[in-house]
Amino acid sequence: VDEDAHPSAYRPLPRIDTLVRGATVLDGAGARHEGADLLLRDGKVAALGRDLAAPGGAAVIEAAGAWVTPGLIDPHCHLGNFPAPFTNQDLKTLDVNEDTDPNTADVLADHSVTVQDPSFSRALAGGVTTVHVLPGSSNLFGGQPVVLKNVPATTVQGMRFPGAARGLKLSSGENPKRVYGEKGRGPSSRMGSVAAMRQYWLKARAYEQARAADKPADRDLKLDALAAALRGEMKVHIHAYRADDMGAMLEVAAEFGFRIAAFHHATEAYKIPERLAEAGVGAVVWSDWWGFKAEAYDAIRENAAFADAGGVQVCLHSDSWLTGQHLALEAGKAMAAGQKAGLAIAPEQAIAWVTLNPARLLGLDAMIGSLEAGKNADVVIWSGDPLSVYAKAQTVFLDGAVVFDRAAGGRRPLGDFELGQPAAARRP
Amino acid sequence: MSSDRRIALIGAELHGAADSRSIANATVVIEDGRIAAVGSGLPPPAGARVIDAAGKVATPGLMNAGTHLGLVEIGAIADSSDQVDKEAGLGAGFDVRYALNANSTLLPLARADGLTRALTYPGPTAKTPFSGLAAILRLSEGPDILDKPAAALIAAIGLAGTDLAEASRAARWILLRRGLDEAKAETPAKAPLADVISGVTPLAIVAAREGDVRQAVALGSDYGVRVVVLGGAEAWRAADVLAKHDVAVILNPFDDLPASYDEIGACAEAAAILHQAGVRIAFSVPGIHFSHDAGAALREAAGLAVAAGLSWADALAALTTGPAKIFGIDDRYGMIAEGLDADLVIWDGDPLEPSSRPTTVFVRGLEASLATRQSLLAQRYHPRRRDDPWPPAYR
16 A cells, blocks of 8 residues: 555644643543643643643633543544535435445545535534544445544645554445345345455455565555555454444454454444453444444443443444534443443543544554643643533644634634525524 | 322422422322322322432423334334335325334333423325324323324425435425315315314424525415424524414424535524524434434433523423423423323433433323333343353343
């Protein structure tokens, strides 16, 4: 894979050093700090502690009563590739799926991103600073997700997270067999899906062996991606709801020797936490979605808490432009379900489900996900407990720049689509 | 299920009493399924089963003003979905009351989340704007869940983003008006349109775009019928005219972005703006949680409306008295007040926080089980059972 073919053109926005004073801080790494000061310097977290001094020229934000968290990370969304407004034309040719072949490992989610999707700015207003945009789930090999900084840009190159490794999205269960079964071709069953996947992996293994033996075959973009996954250079993300499907995917991964980074949606992770923990596979889940399709019928609200208790690395995701605006609340709901089932989970642990854990999942935890010194200054100041329905992100920093400010007259992005729309005018 | 004839709840922080009042240290006496007395510090009557709710919040059972409850089990499976008349072309004559599944697993979950009433309504079809008749459910245990049939006639205009959107909305408005004209010309007029024209049954019009909302108000005036706007993402832009003509809006407080070309003006503050203008509001949450989390998502939606400027008491009213008045069941439901059905919920926290849950739910005076298929799955797979050598199917 030629990584230089898809570079990032992201540049941090103008920033000044900032001292946030006296807040309740959930640091993302599992601790809660009362009355803490947070110093942001040169776009990085410089210090978190008590009675920090503001360097010369630094802005000071008095934040007593407010809460502070790292910028939230949505590990599974379709911002930009399932853009608003949705239209009847999108029913047939939505940019989220290239549903012309069960294997489209060659497509890059980035190339479907509409940067003017208003959902980006709504998610930012909900404190989301990093998003993992995935291709949809029509195909066995759906393509390559992309990690974006949630910063307004005129093309996607300006949003790509510098240094983020690429991933590969696979899908099991109902969707591929429905899409291709209805087209009158394969797969039309779960067993057909697994067999087809194995055939592709076999081909990729031969392709990789030839390359390693210095006798490379003609270059094939799909096999490039699968071979990179076999080499461990691409994180494998698999859409799977049922324990049955996760079991089958674990078997395929063992057969071909690749690691699955996470099962996405994973509504039945709670049924097999020990197997996921043993294989080092994360679970990217909702707090309460269920029943919209057969494979989601057994979803329970304790899923995240039970999987977490079983040693699984848990992330909450949105998969939706609405849920993605309330990602911290998702963590709050999942925490409450666990607490009511008798598990001891504190807010400082639950917030990791939308901060440090997704950072680890994406391999970016050296840069984001917690407020440890040296990490990027992606920070949210909340009006109150971020796990409450009433909390609002007041100020959002990305690499130390204020990219969202709810205060009257504060800096807030408005995408081109919404500009000059009479229907949207006169909003408070 | 408890069959106690007389129950007294004591010590509760009660919200949603008569005139939307809150009462500290409230006693609520339930007799034969109805509220017999409400007051601060009243002694429980002799022989009553006493429930100590000291320090807990109590409210009326909540009402979701738009769902497919009882009509759907699994969203993507047509076998288990009866909300749309896809074949028969019955139009206004379609009536969901005949399809209600009291054994749907969605109902106990909604109830365990504090819902005791819900409007369930038919979905749109391509050929006619008339979707059919909606019904109000009461979420009691057992087969008797139909509270009020023909609670509204549903007409769908705005269909942006669906495969029904090919035809012009103008044609749908003309067909809707023609249907009303024909019913007026008939003697005697046939139900259900006769009941719409006489004002017995409200006409709930699914519309999001501002222009459609204004058309709905105009249609109500032209025909003298009682119109309700269902959806109304841009209704806030017509708040004054809605208030002037007493047209209520059932909206989704989650809606805050241009999800379709009918909703360019959607905004989080819509509920607060409409209420401020004097428009009666109620809530419904179309989307993934529409019916499957009809209780929890409704409360979350109300909480979001509060975060966007609606007062807490007005948000609770939008979950109780608002829909009760819109659909004409306020003679029996909507408040904790003497003579009304005892739909009562005791909560473990703030009911508008989705993380809170009911600890006790009464529907018409009967205490309902809070067990759900999900709660049983959670018990079966609880981490404390991890070392059980037998498969979960034996638990």
